[in-house]
Amino acid sequence: MGQSRSKAASLFEREMERPSFRQAYEAERKKFALEVQVLNLLESNNMKLADLARTLGMPRGNVTRDLSNRRIRNATLSRVQSIANAIDADFVPLIMPRDPRKRRTVLDRLERAFAARSGA
Secondary structure (H helix, E strand, O other), rough: OOOOOOOOOOOOHHHHHOOHHHHHHHHHHHHHHHHHHHHHHHHHHOOOHHHHHHHOOOOOHHHHHHHOOOOHHHHHHHHHHHHHOOOOOOOOOOOOOOOOOHHHHHHHHHHHHHHHHOOO
């Protein structure tokens, strides 16, 4: 394998060396991150899932289903946008360049756009 491995390497660390595992992990981590963002915003707005459901005009069970067990990955972009609107947030679907300089340019543009939008 070329690299010397510590005897104490965890199963997770060993699995992360496999490209297929790493790719699947990263994809799932990003989906989970979206759920966490929604739940954090709910908490910061002192909202419960029932409040979100009422605002969205849908049964609480549907909202609970969307925000548990990484099921938000099945939600349409318009559904995620509706959730963001209901919690007074902007949903920004974003595809970023991998090149750090290009990424920085995109982030700078976004920052300026949001600043202009908020009147800052």
